[in-house]
Amino acid sequence: MTVTALPTTREEDWRYSDAEFLKQADPVVIHNWRTVTVLAGETVREVQNYLPVDHPDGVMERVRVHVGAGGRFESFATLAGNHYGRVEVEVTLEDGAHFEFGGVTLGGGDSVQEFVTRTKHAHPNATSNQVIRAVQWGKSVGNFLGRIEVARDAQKTDAGQNFRAILLEKGATANTKPELEIFADDVLCAHGAAIGQLDEQARYYMAARGIPPHIARKLLIQAFIGDAFAELDDAEQREAMLDHALAALDAGAM
Amino acid sequence: MLKIENLHATVGDTEILKGLTLEVDAGEVHAIMGPNGAGKSTLSYVLGGRPGYEVTSGSVSFDGKDLLDMDPHERAAEGLFLGFQYPVEIPGVSNVQFLREALNAQRAARGEEPLSGGDFLKLAREKAGLLKLDMEMLKRQVNVGFSGGEKKRSEMVQMGILGPKFAVLDETDSGLDIDALRIVGDGINQIMRADNKGVLLITHYQRLLDYVKPDKVHVLADGRIVKTGGPDLALRLESEGYDGIMAEAA
Numbered sequence: 001m002t003v004t005a006l007p008t009t010r011e012e013d014w015r016y017s018d019a020e021f022l023k024q025a026d027p028v029v030i031h032n033w034r035t036v037t038v039l040a041g042e043t044v045r046e047v048q049n050y051l052p053v054d055h056p057d058g059v060m061e062r063v064r065v066h067v068g069a070g071g072r073f074e075s076f077a078t079l080a081g082n083h084y085g086r087v088e089v090e091v092t093l094e095d096g097a098h099f100e101f102g103g104v105t106l107g108g109g110d111s112v113q114e115f116v117t118r119t120k121h122a123h124p125n126a127t128s129n130q131v132i133r134a135v136q137w138g139k140s141v142g143n144f145l146g147r148i149e150v151a152r153d154a155q156k157t158d159a160g161q162n163f164r165a166i167l168l169e170k171g172a173t174a175n176t177k178p179e180l181e182i183f184a185d186d187v188l189c190a191h192g193a194a195i196g197q198l199d200e201q202a203r204y205y206m207a208a209r210g211i212p213p214h215i216a217r218k219l220l221i222q223a224f225i226g227d228a229f230a231e232l233d234d235a236e237q238r239e240a241m242l243d244h245a246l247a248a249l250d251a252g253a254m
Numbered sequence: 255m256l257k258i259e260n261l262h263a264t265v266g267d268t269e270i271l272k273g274l275t276l277e278v279d280a281g282e283v284h285a286i287m288g289p290n291g292a293g294k295s296t297l298s299y300v301l302g303g304r305p306g307y308e309v310t311s312g313s314v315s316f317d318g319k320d321l322l323d324m325d326p327h328e329r330a331a332e333g334l335f336l337g338f339q340y341p342v343e344i345p346g347v348s349n350v351q352f353l354r355e356a357l358n359a360q361r362a363a364r365g366e367e368p369l370s371g372g373d374f375l376k377l378a379r380e381k382a383g384l385l386k387l388d389m390e391m392l393k394r395q396v397n398v399g400f401s402g403g404e405k406k407r408s409e410m411v412q413m414g415i416l417g418p419k420f421a422v423l424d425e426t427d428s429g430l431d432i433d434a435l436r437i438v439g440d441g442i443n444q445i446m447r448a449d450n451k452g453v454l455l456i457t458h459y460q461r462l463l464d465y466v467k468p469d470k471v472h473v474l475a476d477g478r479i480v481k482t483g484g485p486d487l488a489l490r491l492e493s494e495g496y497d498g499i500m501a502e503a504a
Binding site for chain 1: 304327330331336344345346347353356360396416
């Protein structure tokens with residue numbers, strides 16, 4: 001494959017992507033990887049709100065991260081929009097390093113939003129935690145493809161991955177594909193995935209206390225996506241992310 | 255205040271309420287007792303407008319307004335409070351946030367100004383104190399990790415904060431130990447015993463009625479009220495059981 005070839009949905013890592021977008025995409029943009037190096041013992045945190053107002057044509061963000069021994073890379077992202085959006089993070093962890101990921105997709109219309117992560121536990125004692133929440137309506141699609149690779153000598157790895165989606169309307173879709181490739185024998189790898197609707201009982205309970213349906217839905221969605229930002233230990237940043245996400249939800253004509 | 259006339263209601267294809275008639279005046283507490291499956295909880299859900307409970311005929315008026323014509327949140331704003339037999343857990347939403355949204359939504363519907371954060375906390379602290387519920391519990395997520403008794407006391411704190419005109423309490427006494435029963439009973443009296451308020455207590459046991467003295471006791475069986483009496487009716491039910499009383503009513 002030449003570097004200018006465009007990926008297609010026949011490839012595993014792109015199987016739920018927007019096929020039309022891929023046909024017309026700019027190869028330079030698609031094959032552009034940003035690199036981040038986290039030095040041993042250091043912490044790098046990235047907080048990104050990919051909102052339609054800033055990204056009218058969609059999002060293509062691919063980042064390759066190397067985390068030195070005992071270092072920590074944190075990435076929190078909201079992906080909302082009308083077009084195709086993809087945030088892909090490939091992380092290699094050295095001894096005792098940590099990767100924290102919190103992602104939220106919000107989409108309506110016929111948008112496709114996806115997070116793709118590849119977490120490489122290359123050395124012992126590294127930990128990772130990923131929490132992804134998808135809220136979809138219209139005919140939109142929210143995806144999470146998460147691969148965890150644990151190398152043969154990466155003993156005492158502790159990796160966690162949790163994906164949950166709420167479909168607000170019939171016609172919306174969520175896809176998830178956890179892949180755990182484990183070659184070490186003394187590791188903890190947990191993953192969970194669930195796709196559902198807003199809790200009817202909770203909605204009725206709220207109504208019975210006087211909360212109108214649109215506020216009840218907002219509170220429940222706020223609580224739902226809040227999970228993804230729970231490990232962001234800066235209250236101001238956390239609140240701002242929630243506000244952005246809820247504004248994107250409101251703007252989505254829901 | 256609350257007037258139910260010839261109410262018929264179905265759940266799925268099954269008719270549960272079969273012509274229930276009942277009137278509670280302002281300043282009164284009525285108790286509804288009845289065997290399992292009589293339709294007690296269905297009555298509370300129909301009054302609360304729960305989806306899936308369909309009224310096929312009859313009417314319910316609340317302070318002269320057609321209750322059945324209102325959405326559930328509108329009924330609450332009109333001053334109807336439904337105490338749940340099984341209070342619902344809402345992960346990720348704190349009691350404080352939940353109740354402040356609820357109170358201010360109700361106030362907005364009535365054309366009143368929202369309560370400020372400080373005033374709300376003051377009110378919440380006062381009502382939590384009434385029910386001897388630690389204020390810290392109100393900062394936790396709605397009913398998540400609460401024991402059965404804590405959930406029921408928390409419901410009464412909600413009632414205190416929202417200040418309804420009328421409360422339908424569905425087995426608020428179930429799952430309470432003896433001390434909690436007294437606390438909840440006292441709470442109901444303090445919050446709801448007033449000339450302009452009314453209460454419909456749905457219960458299986460006479461015990462709660464020792465604390466919250468009913469003006470009338472109704473026996474609900476097979477979807478209708480089959481007998482109405484004073485507080486002594488509850489005592490007789492306790493000693494004689496439903497079979498005897500119902501045979502007498504038939």
